[in-house]
Amino acid sequence: MQSTEALPKRSYILYILFILLSSLLILIDYFSNKELSSYFPNSVNFEFELENSDFTFIQRFNTLFEQRAQLVSENIRLEQEIQDLRSLEIVNKELQLQLESYEEISTVSNIQNFELLSSGFITRNLNLEYLIYGGTNQQLEVGDLVINEKGFVVGYLREVFYSYSILESPYSSDFNLEVMDKYNNTYLITSNGSEMFISSILLDNYKDDIDFLYTDISFNHSGKFPVVDTRLINFEYQNNQINASVKFLDSFTFNTKLFIPKFK
């Protein structure tokens, strides 16, 4: 029993000896700078004298390999082309989405006079201050108006950094914006974070059909953009003074498209 168990282990000995012998060969080859392993390939000449017919046969064989190589390279080229087309398709979709976002704002009057810098929300803090894309790298300045895709003002830039800015929106209690109606009456819009308050500053020519309150270049704004639709707001008119409070109907989402208009 013991002899049958021992037999396979003993039979490995010769294998191990040859492994050691091969290791020795590796060492010799290593120290001879591969002279040993390159001796045969250098001394044996694989070029034979060939008959014309043999050559034709080999040539055909070579052609077969060449065709295969061509097919492989063509396949690689086509694969690359497909990848390029796929990436183009993605770019195309992104551009279509961007185009759609511009479609609505393009209906706003006089918008062609402005260069629209596209932006978007990055994050917001607990004080409902929003961080948006774009900063001094896009020549943005403090006080620049920010409008949504319908052309309504959603706030202004309170602080501008290199590539991002802080948006002061009506959801912040520090929000205040001077606006004007179409009869040049001026108003101040403030906010407590949950409601917006509109109070008149100067009423020269007040009428009921003011419709919208706009920003104006006379307040150092970049242009005339609607801020509030007053048609659904009940104004209290007392002592040549108008006051109103507006509850926020919709809040921002991170998908809301933002534009910063710059006069051309």
Add this chain to the structure above:
Amino acid sequence: MIFFRNIFRSIYFVIILFFETLINFLIGLDWIVICPFFLLIYFVSTKRFDNQNIIPLVISGLSYDVFLSENYLGVYSILFLLVAIISNYIQKRFQSTNYQEVISFTFGFLIYNTINLLEANFISFFIPSLIINYLIYFLYQRTLGTRV
């Protein structure tokens, strides 16, 4: 007689080894290799383990190192001898289990491909190659079985 037998067996081993290189070149797939030479080593080391296989294995390894690889002379000889020893050892060690052949085949094939181990796509090439080679070995054994 032993000398001629060794010479004949060496030539036969070298032809199969070169055939393996040729067939893999013609198939030209990165994710699969067919290894008739490995099957041969595995077969002789598990079914016909003998010291007479040493010289053919060493000569095959040396000829591969000389003509087909960039390694130092003797690397493939060691590899082939190791595959033979380890396949045989595992086969004997796991004799009591049902999957002794699969285990020894897998280990043997892993050692046979040790030189490719550092390649990034090793796993994706190892597993299909292992399956296809085991399938060939299995079919070969079946045909051998019916002949007997």
